[in-house]
Amino acid sequence: MRMSQYFLPTLKEDPSEAQIVSHRLMLRAGMIRQSSAGIYSWLPLGLKVLRKVEQIVREEQDAAGCQELLMPTIQPAELWQESGRYDDYGAEMLRIRDRHDRDMLYGPTNEELITEIVRAHIRSYKDLPKLLYHIQWKFRDEVRPRFGVMRGREFLMKDSYSFNLNHEGARAAYNRMFVAYLRTFARMGLKAIPMAADTGPIGGDLSHEFIILAETGESEVFCHRDLLEFDVLDEDVDHAADLQPVVDRWTSLYAATDEKHDEAEAAKLGDALVNARGIEVGHIFYFGTKYSKAMNAAVTGPDGEQVFPEMGSYGIGVSRLVGGLIEAFHDENGIIWPESVAPFGAAVIDLKVGDVDCDAVCDDLYAKLRAAGVDPLYEDRDERAGAKFADMDLIGVPWQIVVGPRGIKNGVVEFKNRASGEREEISAESALARLTG
Numbered sequence: 013m014r015m016s017q018y019f020l021p022t023l024k025e026d027p028s029e030a031q032i033v034s035h036r037l038m039l040r041a042g043m044i045r046q047s048s049a050g051i052y053s054w055l056p057l058g059l060k061v062l063r064k065v066e067q068i069v070r071e072e073q074d075a076a077g078c079q080e081l082l083m084p085t086i087q088p089a090e091l092w093q094e095s096g097r098y099d100d101y102g103a104e105m106l107r108i109r110d111r112h113d114r115d116m117l118y119g120p121t122n123e124e125l126i127t128e129i130v131r132a133h134i135r136s137y138k139d140l141p142k143l144l145y146h147i148q149w150k151f152r153d154e155v156r157p158r159f160g161v162m163r164g165r166e167f168l169m170k171d172s173y174s175f176n177l178n179h180e181g182a183r184a185a186y187n188r189m190f191v192a193y194l195r196t197f198a199r200m201g202l203k204a205i206p207m208a209a210d211t212g213p214i215g216g217d218l219s220h221e222f223i224i225l226a227e228t229g230e231s232e233v234f235c236h237r238d239l240l241e242f243d244v245l246d247e248d249v250d251h252a253a254d255l256q257p258v259v260d261r262w263t264s265l266y267a268a269t270d271e272k273h274d275e276a277e278a279a280k281l282g283d284a285l286v287n288a289r290g291i292e293v294g295h296i297f298y299f300g301t302k303y304s305k306a307m308n309a310a311v312t313g314p315d316g317e318q319v320f321p322e323m324g325s326y327g328i329g330v331s332r333l334v335g336g337l338i339e340a341f342h343d344e345n346g347i348i349w350p351e352s353v354a355p356f357g358a359a360v361i362d363l364k365v366g367d368v369d370c371d372a373v374c375d376d377l378y379a380k381l382r383a384a385g386v387d388p389l390y391e392d393r394d395e396r397a398g399a400k401f402a403d404m405d406l407i408g409v410p411w412q413i414v415v416g417p418r419g420i421k422n423g424v425v426e427f428k429n430r431a432s433g434e435r436e437e438i439s440a441e442s443a444l445a446r447l448t449g
């Protein structure tokens with residue numbers, strides 16, 4: 013992408029409405045634009061990151077044997093009346109009436125809709141287990157939408173639903189999602205810690221929130237210091253195997269959100285107790301037959317009897333993760349994207365646009381990086397060097413190749429790493445080789 017043509021409305025000044033760094037940087041980097049309280053448009057740069065995050069989530073769901081489908085955002089009220097949640101959900105639910113006076117709603121979650129689909133199509137125990145997910149916009153009329161995409165009213169969620177014949181099967185599905193979540197967040201460079209959590213309006217008695225630690229997090233959390241050192245990517249994960257040992261390892265040390273915090277238990281940790289603030293990026297629930305019974309979604313069991321599938325649901329805040337990533341990765345100059353979610357793989361910065369030699373080196377680098385699939389951003393605007401550096405640091409592309417007339421005379425470009433700030437003078441060919449392996 014050429015900067016001269018890119019729709020990237022960056023801001024020089026800090027927007028006054030933003031209270032936390034991720035919100036401030038998302039506005040300054042031209043990633044989002046608020047349309048009304050807690051509702052945002054995703055501009056090209058923001059959307060690129062959102063899609064990268066979404067793709068990692070999708071790959072790990074697929075790897076765990078979860079099948080993608082897509083349910084609508086607008087749902088009929090009847091299904092929620094069947095489950096009993098139409099009234100329970102309260103003012104957070106956006107209720108709509110269509111032209112035929114039918115009560116509809118903008119889905120805050122999808123337990124009812126997925127149960128209706130399974131009820132219609134799955135009649136026999138032979139068709140279980142099933143693990144299904146979608147990535148779809150949700151609406152919750154939050155009392156206090158704030159912190160940009162962190163607590164929005166409209167937000168993108170990945171939600172999965174498991175249907176099993178018995179408790180053991182349901183627990184295996186829960187474990188699969190537990191491990192898929194650890195892998196998902198780790199691939200984004202995030203340290204997400206599973207913590208015992210409350211179930212709220214979703215229900216059930218087994219639940220974990222996945223929390224990344226950040227000063228601006230909305231939840232107060234408590235955990236054993238050693239959990240911060242665990243790394244799931246070190247482990248060989250086979251989703252077909254029994255994952256209980258992996259889950260046991262991750263839940264062997266104390267970790268709880270505020271609501272589940274047990275002072276006496278925590279006191280036993282002494283100095284090893286971390287009391288911090290955290291951002292909930294995922295939440296998984298096991299709630300047995302709560303919805304299958306209420307909605308009469310029975311299957312025929314092996315002996316012809318009626319069995320209500322055991323269910324769980326598993327959410328990831330896809331749009332919230334974009335803010336969470338910035339909370340975890342930034343400095344005073346802007347965002348520092350981990351490579352796995354970076355909007356562009358590298359930037360080529362032409363310091364003297366119009367200079368035949370600079371333009372030729374940059375054009376060549378840009379073409380070769382594109383051909384190699386690096387997805388480069390080409391800073392080809394006729395701007396001051398200072399402004400170019402500031403914008404590039406702000407939007408956080410992991411690698412920058414700076415091309416100027418002085419370097420070209422010596423046969424070198426500057427190769428800069430955004431995260432470490434380290435700069436090296438190397439040939440354009442070496443820079444290319446570094447990025448294309």
Ligand code: 5CA
Pocket residue numbers: 120121122123152154161162163164165167169170171172214292293294295296297325326327328329330331332
């Ligand atoms: N049905 C279950 C699991 S699919 C469910 O809805 N769980 S949830 O309420 O915990 O939401 C799942 C995830 O969505 C949360 O962990 C959080 O990361 C994200 N989320 C929830 N509310 C918001 C919000 N207002 N803005 C942004 N993300 C949100």
